[in-house]
Amino acid sequence: MAEETTQETIKSSAKVDAAATTSQVIYCGPSLPAKYGLQKHTIFLGGLPDHVAKLVSEIPAIGMLIVPVESLVATTKALRRSGCVESASYKAIKNVFRKGV
DSSP, X not given: OHHHHHHHHHHHHHHHHHHHHXXXXXXXXXXXXXXXXXXXXXXXXXXXXXXXXXXXXHOHHHHHTEEEGGGHHHHHHHHHSTTOHHHHHHHHHHHHHHHOO
C-alpha cells in the first residue's frame, strides 16, 4: 500500500514538473536595448533564461510584465489604463532604461 502511495506521489510530482516546464509566458513590457536581450512579446517556454531572471531580480517591474500567454489580452488592456500595476510597471521600466542602467 505504501508503495502505491509513493508511486502516485511520484506521478503527481511528475505532472506538476511537466506543467511547470511546458508553460508559456510572454514579456509585455517595452523592448530593451539589444545588450539586455529582451524584446516586447518574447515568449519563454519552461522558465526564464538566466539573463532574463537576472533582469527580473534587478528590476522587479520586468517580472510584473512576464505573464502567462493566456493573460496577454488582459495585460495589454491593463497597460492602456492609467493607474494599473501593469501600466505603472511599463512606465517604470522605460524610466530605468531612459536613465541608463
